[in-house]
Amino acid sequence: MARAQGARAQLALGFETVYGTPPVAGNFWQMPFASSGLGAEQPLLSSELLGYGRDPLAPVLDAVTADGDVVVPIDQRFIGIWLKALFGSPTSTGSTGAYTHTYQSGGWSLPSMSIEVGNPEVPSYRMLKGVVANSINWQMARSGLVTATVNCMAQGETPAAASAAGVLGTRALNRFGAFHGGISMGGSQLANVVSGSVNYSNNLERVETIRADGLIEGCDPGQATLTGEVTVRFADTTLLTQALSGAPVVMAFSYTDGTRSLTLTAHAVYLPRPRIQLDGPGGIQATFNWQAAQAASPARMATVVLVNDMPNFQNP
Template identity: 60%
Template sequence: MARAQGARAQMALAFETVYGTAPAIGYTRVPFASTTLGSEQPLITSELLGYGRDPTAPIKDAVTADGDVVVPIDAEAFGFWLKAAFGEPITSGTGPWTHEFRSGGWTLPSMSIETAMPEVPRYAMYSGCVLDQLSWQLQRSGLLTATARLVAQGEAVATTTAAGTLAELALKRFGHFNGSITRNGSALGNVVSAEITYANNLDRIE
């Protein structure tokens, strides 16, 4: 049995036109540090009495597909996660552009995300992914990453990719050392660390 290597693992995403329908093209390879995206169907232990000491067969529970994705905060790919959290930004300028993300949108875009382990091979496509929570920590040193908590509609596993040819983005990663915290354009003093969490408080429709 082949062993998957993290050096060859890939994640590709594309925004959906129709919720829950994975696009055939338009996927972009995005950097990620770890992921717990997966589908799960627990088994419920039977509560019945009178059938002896041996347990009776368990009952299948509802299927859920969700998980967290840890991603670096960078200049390009992080925009996908901001769009998933807030919706389409208001863009101005002619390069460099200014993207303004606003909270409170009624509709959020959904994504299809494929995680690939070519050695196995295993290509898991998660359709209908909607971002429930986005959080990150600010501190003096260390790696700057964010955690995106996703709720998906389902998982489809195949031995070949369904994402096609992926678009590539240049990795331009930010670090804690280059960051600052301002309020109304003025720097805040004596801020040692901070934690930011943005939640959409999604309700599942089972």
């Protein structure tokens, strides 16, 4: 009997036309991923009944909860599919080999997906339907692998012994490196930055209606949030002065590799006044836990621009 191994696992993703209805076979992308916690669980409720002795009666099943995190590479192609799930379809312009995809925060509806997690050696294939992307976060540093964690909520999961995704669409993977990263404020590159992070959330709310199948009705977007932190060596007062002013500032977090790039621009970032700690004889650092809000112009919180060679992010 074969035993499942992560090296042979597959993650297939396809956008749904109708919420909770997976697309037909052949309409799925083979998605690169580092780890996946996507799945459904249905806990047991212990019996509370008395009068049957010291041994309890049989438990009953509770409602189904389907969600989890998937860690994905920040690359030049597949990240656009996850961004579509998080922000909605982008506005795409350009011609063969050079396309610019612009995503905007604040949309009222989000696309749903079906994601199949497969272990072919068992075989076991779990199709999660009605999947909606809840949040994304990533860390920025001088070195290391560049990955993002995407949190998703789903309506439910259907296990099977054979894949329902069919032949998967593929593209060559071309990742950004940590050294491609940059953080700017007010249009100027920030100096002395040690690390940074970005956390965007749709703050989804499960619609937990009463159904005979125990599934949820859907996921409604709540008020979006965009937060993060920037840690700098304390060599100047650029960020501190901005924090003390109380005024918002434009900040951009980007990866650029030649003509390909990914840039998240927060149009109105507010910086807190940090505590400058002296912990020893070494270098002094300051961490700014920033928050973004809707700007006056443009009237949104964030814009993400991806430049690559894919004309769109529809199902293959």
